[in-house]
Amino acid sequence: MTYKEVAHTNGYEFTQGGGYELPTYPFVPPPEIGSGAPARHPIVIVGGGITGLTLACSLARLGVPAILIDEDDTVGVKGASSRGICYTQKSLEIFERLGIYEHIAAKGVQWSVGRTYAGHDEVYSFDLRQQGGYRLSQQPPFINIQQFYIEAFLVDRINALGHVQLRWRNRLTAFEQDEHGALLSIETPAGAYQVRAEHVIDATGSASPLRKWLQVPFDSKRGDDRWCIADVRFTTRPPQERHTWIEAPFNENRAVWQHLMGDDVWRIDYQMAPNADPAYVSREDVVRERLARQFGPEVEVEIVWVGPYAYRSECVHAMRHGRVFFMGDSAKVVSPFGARGGNTGVADADNLAWKLAAVMRGRAAPALLESYGDERLEAARENVRVTNRTARFLRPADGIERTYRNAAIALAKRHAFARPLINTGRMAVANPYTRSRACLYGEGSAAGQSVQNVAFAWADGREGRLNQLLDWAAGDLLLLCFGPLSRADRKRLAGLSATAPLRVVQVVGADDAAQCLEHVRDLKGALRDACQAAAGGWALVRPDAYLAAHGRAVNADLVQAIGLALGLTGVNA
Amino acid sequence: MITTPNWQDADTFYEQLLDAQADLSPEQIQAFSARLILLLANQMGDARVLADCIAAAREAL
Ligand SMILES: Cc1cc2nc3c(=O)[nH]c(=O)nc-3n(C[C@H](O)[C@H](O)[C@H](O)COP(=O)(O)OP(=O)(O)OC[C@H]3O[C@@H](n4cnc5c(N)ncnc54)[C@H](O)[C@@H]3O)c2cc1C
Secondary structure (H helix, E strand, O other), rough: OOOOOHHHOOOOOOEEEEEEOOEEEOOOOOOOOOOOOOOEEEEEEEEEHHHHHHHHHHHOOOOOOOEEEEEOOEEOOOOOOOOOOOOOOHHHHHHHOHHHHHHHHHHHHHOOEEEEOOEEEEEEEEEHHOOOOHOOOOOEEEEEEOHHHHHHHHHHEEEEEEOEEEEEEEEEEEEEOOOEEEEEEEEOEEEEEEEEEEEEEEEOOOHHHHHOOOOOOEEEEEEOEEEEEHHHHHHHHOOEEEEEEEEEHOOOEEEEEEEHHHHEEEEEEEEEOOOOOOHHHHOOOHHHHHHHHOOOOOOOEEEEEEEEEEOOEEOOOOOOOOOEEEEEHHEEEOOOOOOOOHHHHHHHEEEEEEHHHHHHHHOHHHHHHHHHHHHHHHHHHHHHHHHHHHHHHHOOOOOHHHHHHHHHHHHHHOOHHHHHHHOOOOOOOOOOOOOOOOOOOOOOOOOOOOOOEEEEEEEEOOOEEHHHHHHHHHOOOOEEEEEOHHHHHHHHHHOOOOOOOOOEEEEEOOOOOOEEEEEEEEEOOOOHHHHHOOOOEEEEEEOOEEEEEEOOOHHHHHHHHHHHHHOOOOOOO | OOOOOOOOOOHHHHHHHHHOOOOOOOOHHHHHHHHHHHHHHHOOHHHHHHHHHHHHHHHOO
């Protein structure tokens, strides 16, 4: 693969610095080579970036066989690798389910305070810990860590779990599909081979060959904004907060981002002049001069990595084309403000994984797979919209757009009201699904929203958290019933869980008597809060910790919600 | 969006508006107007009303 259009891709031909050493994975000649007929694999994932690996790990955890092919033999991008750094609470919750959260927490850096400056004045600051929306989860609002670490943890985890084969230095070179299946042609150092697949996942990133071959329509927008990353270590330590400058005096009044990642490495992103020459701006002496302007000439700086980038935004019109599901950057590309690229790739993978698993294991109807498009296309569009707005704020067109930005900055320095206009990136959130065929929406319903990984007490008093309940449900739906249940309710619930892939848990208070063997205690009401459920009501939680529906009584609504969440009962009317 | 008179004192406002800009350069006037619009918009707050106002301002072109 070549990266010709350096200015508009995630490519890095002007990258410098050998500060990162990435793991390499061995090439193992696949058994299909030399055996003539194409082998059959139900699921083939193409691309082992953060998205493809998250999907592979989720499938492996659910015991669903698949193969993943990647043309490279390492994590990160082609040996150079400063990309994603900020991981959201939702991603961290997903990684906990996958069994790699502890590694991320140990290697990464938690932060919650962000400050924004214009010139020498602070115009805005926030502390995520003070914001209610993050409080219920067992995971922090954000962790900063180099993207390749997460990818490497995923690789190790997949290899430990089994079920999914990772095939390095296997490159997809051609593709066909018809009603019987897909045919993939793959090249390796030991020769070429073909596989047949029922489902193909395109996780090949922003230069997706599948998108080209299938002539998938998409919207695209590019700008002339240019940035240059410098990953550095210092002799002095700036505070662990996220600092952003909309106008940095030490960068010709252009924007600068400053974040701490793992290994005590600071990631400094500098906005460059429009159409700046990427080769020039990333030359070592030029980078050193820039760093000296910010930190002073006396500060010793070790350059770990340097790379220029530009961005564009893209979004497919549909997340599925025949047997191919698009996810991650192959489905949508966003500017890197607010950490929406990698995090939404992870959410794409988490969304499709349980649905594919349920369908493959015969526990849901194939129609459920259509809801992937409903849900993740809505998320993709929203993320494109949000990041385009940030890009417009950070690189306003000359004229009135700049006038308004100046007005907003001037007012924000004096008045709180103008601070919400300051847009240096809206940090990624768990996107809500408002129009999914798999959710049952009622008046004022929280269906389609993510449920945080809240704590509760197990029946024996030990502390538990939602992810453990989901783990126990092993890919089936989880029905939480809050409060007392009548005998008739219990009989209906027993009938439902005997016929549907459904695990029922009663949630009671500290002193209430439990009526079901499977029960937990919600001592502070956190579980009920997180499900936005009523006392005496129920919440139907999916394996991706999204709420499929909630209701007040064990009635026909519940039956319908289960049907929808499994793709059994037609389109949500 | 209110399109019938809602002023307490229309003439005074008009005069204040003109006075505030009388000695400004065209660039300063643009900056002033932008700040004023943002301040006024926040007084309204309501997203629907603001969208209607933007549309109505465009229509008058
Ligand atoms: C400067 C910068 C900063 C960013 N910061 C953040 C951030 O803070 N937080 C965040 O969430 N996101 C961030 N992002 C975005 C994030 O890096 C991407 O969204 C993410 O890498 C997308 O992952 P992916 O797995 O979809 O694609 P990729 O990471 O591009 O992976 C694609 C994989 O497919 C393989 N492949 C490609 N073609 C083939 C083929 N033909 N056959 C076999 N394999 C193939 C490649 O080898 C590669 O491993 C940032 C991006 C940039 C550029």
